[in-house]
Every structure is written in structure tokens, then in C-alpha cells.
């Protein structure tokens with residue numbers, strides 16, 4: 342009997358701030374994805390601080406190269422951005438711009454990948470506008486945003502030092518997003534396996 346390998350989910354996000362609330366929100370979704378059977382890899386905070394994406398050179402920072410490779414090999418993605426001035430933070434948008442380097446790959450960009458989008462800001466207005474931007478960027482990259490998106494208002498929802506979230510409504514919202522990314526990735530994996538030519542079909 343063959344066993345299907347676990348789907349790989351890449352969780353990216355956070356800010357440069359210690360105890361970044363967007364990183365903590367990302368972790369809640371990532372833990373739910375892991376509990377749903379996925380292998381989860383995280384790249385967060387300063388590990389996402391790449392040079393500005395440069396179209397005029399093929400030279401890439403090693404951190405950025407590693408990021409692009411992990412995006413390429415992921416079955417699903419979780420993204421959490423802080424809301425800065427009503428939109429995606431510069432660091433997160435710059436990291437997403439690097440997915441341009443997957444343009445010529447097959448599948449290109451985020452094609453076929455489920456993407457859970459989470460925004461964290463200090464007021465509802467910026468959480469909503471930032472989530473909207475994240476989903477638009479994912480669409481532009483040919484990804485499949487999950488049905489539920491996450492909006493965490495950090496003025497209302499607090500995370501404990503250990504990363505747990507006492508706001509059960511917010512925590513459950515984040516967990517659902519983690520599970521939805523895994524569910525879609527598993528469905529894609531099952532359908533790809535079903536349509537792939539059998540190894541011993543002789544063709």
C-alpha cells in the first residue's frame with residue numbers, strides 16, 4: 342500500500358517587531374495546518390527582509406533564493422501581513438514581488454496553490470483594506486485564496502507571550518484558514534495523483 346506524502350505548506354509573514362502580532366497570528370494558522378496533517382515551513386520577520394526586487398539583474402540574495410525555492414515547492418501558502426498605512430507592509434509586498442522569479446516555471450507563480458491570507462492592523466479599516474490587497478495580489482499571482490480570509494484587529498485581540506490567543510473567535514478564524522489551505526492542497530494532490538500516468542502502466 343502506498344501512502345500519500347503530507348502536503349507542504351509555507352507560512353510567511355510578520356514584521357520586524359519582536360512579538361509581531363502578524364507573526365503570532367500566522368503561527369496560529371500554521372499550527373492548525375500542521376494539526377490537519379501538513380508539513381509546515383515558516384519564514385517570518387527579518388528572514389523576509391530581502392533587497393528590493395530588482396528586474397535589472399538575475400543576482401539574488403541567498404535568503405531570497407531560499408524563499409523562492411520554498412514557494413516553488415509548496416502545495417499551499419499562508420501569508421500574514423501587518424496593515425501599514427492601509428495596505429500590505431513594504432517588506433511583505435517586496436517578498437511577494439520575488440514570486441515573479443517563478444514566472445517561467447511550471448506551474449508558474451502560485452498556480453494551483455491554495456493561499457490563506459491574513460491581515461493584522463490596529464483598526465478594522467486597515468485590516469479589511471490590507472486583506473483585500475493580499476487577495477488581489479494572490480489572484481494576480483494565479484493563486485487560489487481560501488474562502489475565509491483573516492482580519493485581526495490588534496487593538497482588540499491580544500496574543501500571550503507563548504503565542505496563544507485568548508480571543509477564541511479570532512483564533513478559530515485563523516485555524517479555519519490553516520485547515521482550508523491544507524484541505525485544498527490535499528484535494529489538488531489527490532486529483533493530480535489520480536490523473537498522473539501510473540508508474541507501471543507501461544506507457
Ligand SMILES: Cc1cc2nc3c(=O)[nH]c(=O)nc-3n(C[C@H](O)[C@H](O)[C@H](O)COP(=O)(O)O)c2cc1C
Pocket residue numbers: 355356357358360361362363364423424425426427428461462463464465467468495
Ligand atoms: C508604518 C506603520 C504603519 C501603520 N499603519 C496602520 C494603519 O494604517 N492602520 C492601522 O490600523 N494600523 C496601522 N499600523 C499598526 C499596525 O498595523 C499594527 O501595530 C499591527 O499589529 C502591526 O503588526 P506587527 O505587530 O506584526 O508589527 C501601522 C504600523 C506601522 C509601523
